[in-house]
Amino acid sequence: MSEKLRMDGFFNPTSLAIIGASQKENTPGWAMARTALETFKLGPVYFVNPRGGKLFEQECYKTISDIPAPKVDLAVIAVAAKFTPASVEELAAKKGCKYVVIVSGGFAEVDEAGSAYQNQVKELCQKYGIRVIGPNCVGIYSPFETIDCLFIEGSLATRPKPGNISFATQSGGFGMCMFNELYNMAPEFPWFGRLVSLGNSCDVCEADFMEFFENDERTAVSTFYLEGFKQSQRFLEAARRSVMKGKPVLVVKSGKNEAGSHALKSHSASLAADDKVTDALLKQYGIIRCEGWKDMFQLYATSFACGATIKGKNIQIVTNGGGQGVQLADGISQFGMNLANISTDVSSFLKSKFPPFYIVANPFDLTGSGTNDEFMIALETMAKDDSNDAIVLNLISYLSQIDPISLTKRLVEKFGRHVPNRKPLFFVLIGAATAVREECTKMLLDAGIPIFDSEIDAARCMSAMYHFEEFRNAQLKQVNEDACHDCSQAKVKITEILASAQKELKEGQDERALLEHEAYGILNEMGLPLPHYCLATSAKEGEDFVSKAYPGKEREAAEFVVKIVSPAVLHKTEAGGVFIGIPAKEGSVGESVDKMLTKFKDVDVRGALVCEMVPPRPTPGASRPKGVELIVGMNTDPTFGKILLVGIGGVLVEVLQDVTFGSCPMTHGDALAMIDRLKSQKMLNGYRGMPVVDRAQLASLMVKVSQLAAQFPQINSIDFNPVIAGDGKLWVVDARIMVSRC
Template sequence: MLSRSFSVLKTRNVVRALSTSLKSYPINGFFDAKSYAIIGASEKQGSLGYIISDNFYHKFQGKTYFVNPKGGKLFDQPIYKSASEIPDTIEGVVISISAKFTVDALKQCLERGAKWVTIVPGGFRETGTKEGIEAEKEIVRLANEYKCRIIGPNCMGVYDPRNVDTMFIGDRGLSKPKLGPVGLFSQSGALGTALLNELSGATQEPWISRFISFGNACDVDEKDCIDYYEQDPSVKQIWAYMEGFHNAPEFIRSVKRISQKKPVMVLKANRGNSGAKASASHSASLAANDAVCDQLLRNAGAIRCDVWADLHNIGTVLRNQPLPKGRRVAVVTDAGGFGVLLADSVDTYKMNLTDFSPETIKKFRATFPPFYACSNPMDLTGSVKTHEFIEAAKLALDDPNVDSVIFAYQPGAPGLELPLEMAKTIEKNFGPGKTKKPFIVLEFGGKYPDDDVIRDYLKQVGMSCSGPEEGMRVLAKLADYSEYLQLMGAVKSETHPKIDAQLINGYVNKVASKGRYTLTEIEGYDILSACGIRTPDYKLVTAGNDAADFLSKAKTDAKDKFVAKIVSPNIIHKSDVGGVKLGLTTPEEACAVVNELNAKFSKQGIDYHGVMLYKMVPFGTEMMIGANRDATFGPITVSGLGGVLVEVLKDVVFNMCPVSVEEAQMSLDNLKTQKMLNGFRGQPALNRAKFAEYIAIVSEIMTQCEQIKEIDINPLIQLHDGSLTAVDSVFTLKKN
């Protein structure tokens, strides 16, 4: 199964390459078309063709044409034996017949003027068979020829509570939510429709504006969906379920642009190998390294949902509550145990259990009994009365040290109102529009009378869930998004360094033309220096006397020490083979070392260029910048602490190329080793601006010089004056 899946993955790019020319045509017609043909309509109740026809006909406001070779009537409308018999031009089409008949039916529809076609059945590329792959390629070829957009195959299609429903699950099997603010798209049709069902059943609030299930995505994919929702004024939030990417770099760029206007929530599966294998066989999508995926989504301002419930929970708070201005949270509870659990989750989600201001503490002590704790969590004990609970929560909300409040209580406690009345009181005091800070309600306990009604009230004030971990996670995700908006709002313009790409490309192409695909360290230094990244001043020597002469001239201080390092593209880790000598202090020592290295390496049959000498860079903070061409996201940079720590700590951040200096600097806040970067044991704080500039330079090299496959600069040493010097670098080229 797995080997078949990888062969299927290879065909995805072939099929997708055929559809790139379609991207200039809009997809709005899937929702706005004035006429639709249902291919495979059936009079047989319970059949796929009947359910789709029933759902569609009774929702659609335009003209519907039914097609089935058997003919007949459906809902008092004629069933045409082929699309060719339809007397009028058709704009939209839903195809629900066997894969082997789909191509011919599609061609008939295209000849009748169809511009938006949803192909529901499977049996195409996802099967891994030659027949399925070729059929999907032919679908895309026809779409190109007739300038038509395709959703599917192997999908549920589209849903709009106002007008369109192509899904093949009837009302008895699927409860569909009312018209609301969310634009949802899903790679999995089943998961997407299950989410619709849950949204409809969980609350009476309206939720969905548009839904798109794109399946194999032979044409319309996640980028088309998010770009469409960007322009749709009825969509206020964008939700996505994805297992893999079809055009990851462009999707990430769209997310970055759109997330500053509308929140984008992404539930991305395939966090590990098991998920990747499952989705490869299910929908033919290759999972990217999840650490890279997670970082790039965060960099673009997406809200990455960890579990299914996050979409609904975060979406509920977003539609009813303001965003937090920071990470300082106050917990108000009637049970110490709840408070302890919430306090534990603060560190997990990088929130701050803030101290209350002196004014708040003064008011609290003047208002409440002495056994109520005005610490954070604010523990009001099981003796608290409803009015006291509300007053304490208002004190917490008004505190200038507080950015958000979690109100955790157990309905039915002796001093509180009955559960339904308590919910109404909470909504009355803290409902939508009544607070300037997010107010999250956590209801602990089991079922109560009128439980569904209670939860509806609490949903309106942003009750996220029944557990402390999920409640704190919701706040943390919203704080992340708020921080992103604040940072991007402060960026007036983005800086992209200028590099001489023509010079670099000429340099690397000359090397590659000789059949060599690793640059020497000197060649790497030359490229970095030309781009503005500081490197040591070096001298390439081939004889001991030349080394002695260089040292005598270059040594300006008695404390100066020098490095001798062999130069060969065949040996990357030179210290492992004794190709590096440190601490040279005299011309005589340099002469002897160079002669020794020449004797050892010049006769090994390697491409040996000689020995490079340079002054040792003083001890300082070691950083690293790397770059490679990710199979999913294209060129990316990776940066963090360098030297041996990069392998031990594995604390790095990723950026998609090209990245601006400002974005690169923001991404550094995601490193876990902030204490070391802010100055540790006498070391100066990292010069973040210069380090970010170097990251941006490397990203420009990768963007503009496609012959370069990988770059590894490690260590990049920061000195006490804040300057950074690239001490070691490796450039690897693509093999043609």
């Protein structure tokens, strides 16, 4: 948690002041004053307006200092932007107020003058140690504590029944629209226990409330509408902790365009389009990304708030419509779940109970003849079948022998939240009259049984709920075998290499690429897999390296690459600075080194890098075995910081753009999950005679690169392309590391 005041102070005040309470009807100051006076039960409510007078038969004080109480716990400000900083200071200095909500607009969202007012408020936060929500927000809402400081009245935005879903939004309009939409959808369902409009977040931001929701007893499901991140790493870490506690985090993140403002001169940067990174990191931290408010609330939040859990992938379908059953089966497969196999005993029992034209399979189809009683027999029997992890009932309700309301009552008795060790049940209701649907929805949601009006939505939701549990269990079981490479001697050597490179930065130059032997030196200290190499400054040094590294017959099968090492030659291939396929016979490598050094004798040359070609040939004369070319890289993202990527590399990297992203540092489990998300799985699994990529070794390499990036802030980006996989090994063949001044 932050060292600043905790967020719960916004929800337990014993006094409340409305600054800018207005006698003019239907203004924010008037609406908030009336709502606060009607709802706040924890203590007195004070109105402040420079005109004085009365409002709702209660006195308006002309200044904050005139409030008779020595202290105000929570204040809501609805005055013009230019008067807001003075109001904040008077509250803090004169009334000891520590928690302030600013609903006024006209700040950084408008112009430079507004930005100046917002900066003044931010400075006052630091000066007085206060917490401020806003400015430019619609307020806060916490019905259990009788806090309703929203400037939209209840007559315009109907407050739904309070529940255990908490919602923080960077769009006040988005938040307020949810009241009427959710109330209309399910007026009796317990929705929001907390609603916070963040506005411009000059002080309190999304990370503060993610940390608060994580530890809040009233919050079972955390939901967010975000357009950007103020403190992304704090948010992500708190979200992961929340998920591990069994409290899901749902996010609608808008802004999917590829801004590209952070692109650096590397593959890693150019491939890291903003939204792809956002999407990957939300997955890495167990956050469920939603497409819009219906996804977030109608689909996922209600189901999680019902307390349903799915611990396995095997789903049993029960229906009375063949087409609906097929659509459900397609959806279950599409979203990575399985159709359960009915056990032999259960199948035999059901066949003995039903007519022969009922299809006892999965989907289990009672056809248009099925009755309420027969549905209950099927469902209760399948609830005892260990071969399925959850049941989805897809009901066509307009048949004469079906009474949806009566059936729903029986479902509540057998599958409601009060039933110990209940089998998860999901209900898809098709074709019901409006009044029938509303009655069934109320009963089901009250009992903790999710209900849907679409087969696909049900399949998506079941998949999300299963993968939430899968992620959580994996995190809880994860043994941290990824302890950072903490060898002090290695750190010293890496620091020396980076410091030496920083000294060579010219005036006006923000970053430079390490020379390849410098990059190899860092990789060597980190214990990363490299081909045999040396930096040769003469033909003799090249020959000596080959003789020592490859004694006897091993030398006969080896081949080498010789590359120029010079800060003046950045594009080696184009400049003719790379010789490949050099045999190991005596004199060949030395001759190539001599040619290379002579060719570039007129520029600043540090030597020639001599590298073994990989994968190595097994015997002299044998063809070189194929290897899979991969890329492992790192880029510094302006929002999320150090981001790792992995994917198909070599010449295909820009063509396929098959890469996934993760935050640095990462665990071994994070790395494996990134590899599993790549589209080109066939290329990793031995496609057409190519070697199988050792995923554990690749994940280990990724973890070490992520730790390198996290430990050394002066490293801006990393490109290892290609990383060659073959012969059960990995080798970083080409290494580019960009170093900055900081």
